[in-house]
Amino acid sequence: MTQVPYKILVVDDEPDLEHLVRQRLRRQVRAGRYLFVFAQNGVEALEKLDEDPDIDMVLTDINMPKMDGLTLLEQISIVDPNIRSVVVSAYGDMQNIRTAMNRGAFDFVTKPIDFKDLRITIERTLHHLTLWREALASRDKLVSLQNELHVAHQMQQSILPSAFPERVGCQIYGSMEPARDVGGDFFDIVTLDKGHLGMAIGDVSDKGVPAALFMMSCRTLLKGAAIGDPxxxxxxxxxxxxxxxxxxxxxxxxxxxAVFNPAKGELVYANGGHNPPLLVHPDGRSALLPSTEGIALGVVPNLTYQEKTISLSPGDSLVLYTDGVTEAMNSDDEEFGLERLRQVLAVAGSHDAREANQAIFAAVHTFAGERPQFDDITCLTLRHNERAP
Amino acid sequence: MDIDVERKNETLIAQVTGRVDSANAREFEQALSSAIGDDRKVILDLGNLSYISSSGLRVLLLVAKALRNKGAEFALCSLSDPIREIFEISGFDKIIPIYGSLMEVMGE
Incomplete structure (x- = not known):
């Protein structure tokens, strides 16, 4: 594999140095590792840097006419802060060496130049430069990944229902808050024939991007299947x-x-391994929906699921939630738990679907306090309206 | 999360202590797959497991599947009530055999 040589700008007003460098470092030049560019003072060096954006490193003398090496160092940090510089100073001239280091020089060598030491210094500088560029590339990659995740977050939120169908006889409202940019929770509402409403909630194992991708396909498959079969x-x-x-x-x-028939208040449901939803009555009492004994989806082939039917009385609410609600933790390592959820609904259950749903999120946030959210939180609430008097 | 492994009567018994969540599920997966060799019977004693998230359940399903494909036996035992409830809700108690105690499963 051919490698691109490192380009090194050598700045010195003594023409001898150019000859010496070409002579003593000829092996590295011939091997294609280094390529030298020469300038006689700081002004000329800046012109070369301007002409040639590929210069990786500068080796500069300090005392030069027109613009000295210390001024050049200041200018280089403005032109391109990613160029690394090494100064050549008189032996024992600590004051200039300190000034050069303070102005951003990476290292120094002393006159008369020991070319073995110079080679080591150049290699060390280039090694540092390589690592620095890798770090910059990783940072850029991270920024671009973060941007992509932000877009994915928006896409994911945009496929969740944000407008809720209005039916005579019921209200429905849901929302999802991912723990990271993207999550594995979802909910959906499907408009079916005869005024029926399909409602779903799901929680994909794991979090982040793999869960989000799986969630997208679950949601698409569910929508297709729900429209095809009641x-x-x-x-x-x-x-x-x-x-x-x-x-x-x-x-x-x-x-x-579940499929809800608002005209009759009849709900037919099946559960594939999800937390049992809560049925909340207007007087604040609540009960878990009877189990249908189903296994989570995607694991065992050819499963047959069971379904059950219940009747919702006017004023009853059905609350679907994910374990991000019940397993939300506070700073004392306590879980929010089912009991707290029932207490919230004992009060908020008689409100409309949107208020009840929002009350759950508010209660979870208050409970968790400063503790960071570690799981996606999703709730979907259906309320069977009181009949008009 | 810690895993202690011992072999008794040609059975690999792995005791899992602590919590398994999305932060250490990968570590859990690697620890289990490196512990399990050509064993014909693998038992996970979850008596000291305090919490398992869905990412942890996924690892157990993968282990169960890999062992089933090799024709090996796999079982869990000594689950606390909250952990057993997680298996019951997800329906995974119907996929992976669960026993009350290590003695019960070893006696089989």
Whole structure:
């Protein structure tokens, strides 16, 4: 592999140095490691730097006409702070050496030049330069990744419902707060025939980008399946089958899916390993929905899910949530827990769906306090409205 | 999170202590896969496991799958109530056999 030589600008008013450098470092030049450019003073050096943006390193004398080496050092840090400089000083001239170092010189060598020492100094400088450039490249890469994650965050939030369908007989409201830029939680609302509403909540194992990618495909598969078949159990069965087929990463998703008929107040649901939702009555009492014994999706092929049907009375709310709610921690290592959720809903459950949902988030945030959020938090609330008097 | 491994009666018994979450799930996965060799029977004693997140469950599913493909046995034992509940809600208690105690599973 051919490597691009390092370009070194040598600045000295004594023409002897050019000859010496070409002579004593000829092996490195012939091997294609170094390429030298020469200037006789600081002004000329700045012109060369301006003409040639590829110069990696400067080796400069201190005492020179027109512009001395110390002034040149100041100028270099303005022209390109990533160029590394080495000064050549008189032996024992500590004052100038200190000034040069303070102005950003990387190292110094003394006259008369010991070329063995100079070679070591140049190599050390170039090694440092290489590491510095790698660090800069990593930083740029990190910045660009952060930008991409920011875009991914916006894309993910934009596929979650933000407008909630209005139906006579019910209200629905949901939101998701990822722990990182992107998360593995999701919820969805699907408008079905006969005024029915499909509602889903899911939680992909793990967090971050892999979870987010899996979540996107779960949500797409769910939407397609829900529109094709009105049975929640069959919907989960189909999504499970499609997810499991080529799931090398071993990711899985817990998913609850229900279809609500607002006219009758009837809810048919199936649960694939998700936290059981809470049914909250207007008087503040609440109960977990009876289990349908399903396994999380994406793990076992050809599963058959069970479904159950319940009736919602006017004023009842159904609250779907992920474990980011119940497992939120405070600084004393306590979990928010199901009991606190029920206490919040004992009061907020009689409010409309949006207020109840927002009250849960507010309670979790208050509870967690300064402790950073470590899991995505998602809630989706359905309220069966009181009949008009 | 700590894993203590011993072999008894041609069975690998790994005792997991502490919590497994997304921060150390990869470490958990590597520790388990390097501990498990050609063992025909692997038991994870989760009696001292204080918490397991979904990332940790994913690791257990991968281990279960790898062992099943090799025709080896895999079981969990001694789960505390909150941990057992996590397995019950996710339905994974139907995929991985769970026993009350190490004695119970060794007696099989």
């Amino acid at each position: 049975s929640p159990a069959k919907v989960l069965g189909l999504v499970n089958h499609l997810l499991e087929e080529d799931n090398q990463a071993g990711l899985f998703v817990t998913m609850f899916f």
